[in-house]
Amino acid sequence: MEILKSRKIYPKLKQNLENRKILILTGSRQVGKTTLMKMLREELSSGAKSVFVDMDIVSNREFGESLAGFLDFLYLNGYEEKGNTFYCFVDEFQKVKSIGNVFKNLYDNYPNIKIIASGSSSLSIKNNIKESLAGRKFIFEIFPLDFEEFLIFKGGKDIKEIYENIHKLKQPEIKMPAKFERILDEFLTFGGYPEVVLADGTDNKKQILKSIFDLYLEKDIIGFSKIENFPAFKKLVEILAVQNGQETNYSSLSKEVGIHVKTLKNYISLLEETYLLKIIKPFYSNKKKEVVKSPKVYFLDNGVRNFFLKNYSSLEKRIDKGVIWESYVFQEIIKNTEELPINFWRTKQGQEVDFIIGGQKILPVEVKYKGTGKTRDFGNTLAFMRFYNIKKGIILSKNMNKKVTVGEYELTFTPAINFVKKL
Template sequence: MDNNSPAKIEANYIHRKLEQKVNKYLTLPQIIAVIGPRRSGKTTFLLHLGKTLKNCQYLNFENQKILDLFDLDIESFAQLYVLPNKNLLLDEFQYAKRGGKNLKFLFDSYPKTKIFISGSGSTDLTIKAIKYLVGRVLVFTLLPFDWEEFLLCRNPQLLTIPKNKKTITPPLASEFQKYFEEYLLFGGYPEVVLQNDIEVKKTLLENIYSLYFLKEVKDLISLVDDYKLKNLIKALALQIGNIISYKELSSFSGFEFRSLKRYLNFLEKTFVSFFLLPYFTNKRTELSKNPKVYFFDTGLCNSLLNNFLPLKARQDKGALIENAMAIALNNTGRELRFWRTKNKAEVDFVVESGGKLSGYEVKAGIEEHVPLSLANFIEKYSPDHALVINKTKGSNKKIGATPINFVPYWKPGIV
């Protein structure tokens, strides 16, 4: 049986949170685009979606004949695949050279057919579709498994425990921590999560980087020598959770400043790393420029550093846990920042959403008191809510009108 056949896909399918978002828009006319990093499960997601739709045609643009027909003879393509179907799924759409223009033609000419496309993170960079598809496309991002999706795959029984359960026994906490450590070390790429053998996990992560990402880089920007880019990515992996210095990154990678900014933007567009800007109201006392860096997947970060040591032996344990919290918060779609004063008082994450302000501080160990930097932030800004994310729960507290909750970083759904 083909590995991408619907029956094979359904037998191994892990439900993704993105399904609920996409399902709300199935009856709207707009094209639905699912983008994300390579190997994040977009093909599997698209095939599963196809199982729920009637009169549906799935096409993969890795098939050169189908791709050529789309690029060179869009009217014949439409007669063969669009007109007879109510739903059309186009996978690996980044390979289309005339993607935006031809999609506009299909959308305008065949309004009775709902079109879905999926593509790697570079799709919005390569098809130049924006000027053609304004108002015609809804874009959704499928990232590697988050912590809850990881548990759904590895030990779904742990997700049956009520999120509001006040007391978690030590054996149960130990079980959560065991899987959370696996998640931190090897990340959430579906094919990696599904494997039990550690060496296989390492090999798969290495291949995701070398065979998929670097290939995409060369295809997209015609990079002949990727030595500088490799240096840049490794430098970022060494700095997760830290404020980046453009001068240091330029020196380490060999990129001059203008090229450096371009490649940092490229790494975010291709879902390797993302950057948080500082939250500030006073430029004289608070940082306002340089961002902090995190990776979309901690497993990929560890692979780049060739470091899969257990957390107890890691000097960057705190940074990995902080990165996992950054992923969880970033996935909510809310604007995520950090706060730091010029006196180096820092709050890891600041979220402003719906007119409400929240502060989050992450600690790798047991934290029973409100960290001083978080207390300073609360006194200055009076946020609506604050969270101290640490190894155990701790007692909830209050400063002024701001409630402060203490939660374990391994507990699902804390953000």
């Protein structure tokens, strides 16, 4: 458990223990939210009073159904109205529909109660707290490990040192050491769920991935979301795993799955709300020339996607290695940028850029598993840059390390690992 302190989010969580804001940790099941909260509880100064309650346990939910009931629960666990700060840790709080108002009343009327809560469904959480906790909360999204965190969990100092020094390489086409390639391949194959990362052997990793999905189905889908057509839901997930990173045509997909378009959209929204995947929308300014409707869908963990594909082959043996590499880049961007919009760009003539990262400056990012440095690698990116008068673009591959200047436009080829390390 101690190793979770190496997670990049942990210092932020620890720092926010000292203010009054309600801390909300969201993310998929088994990503480490509960463990992080228990570690935060251990960080409390000697003598600080606290309580931990898991709302996944049905019998605990009655405590959160009313302010009076929750206060009685706190009193029984040592809370004193005139005492020092009392820390209340609530796991899977979205299971209690009325708890948002309870939290609001506690925050407004009991200033010495500090609430730290976690949940696995972003929509349920937003519905519970959007209005009631306005101005009273900080929300932190907890994702599977990124590659840097993965290396820390694996514990190899030599591999971590290689990672830290890749940016120093000068050759236009670089080659990674074999031992680094092996550890990267493991990450791209089995993903970044902490328990999977720490497990020994491929069979154990596969079994843990299966158990993660089984728990997800039991707790979030069957037990909480009340999916009416479970076979269609599972079929949809399997199809999306195959189509990962492709544009999604809702009409065609609904026919393939055998459900109404509205139901399909609800299912995909549910998959996003429960952190299985992420939807990104097109970037556009001209509806006549650019794609404006069809979104793309990316899984948030390559190990989970491979579970649905039933394919754990090493990267070089995969026909979808480009998709895996693109997903890796997307996942690292999501895990390491806060609130920056991410879109993709595509014209009706077929020109496409994988990712457009917004913010103060728009940055087009094209992903190539093995770049060549030639025009075919950056033609679409250059087209976007000219269309929007953006001076700099990035092409991320596994091996290329050079810059190309075309008139006033600069395109930087860099190993994807270099790029995400700087995020």
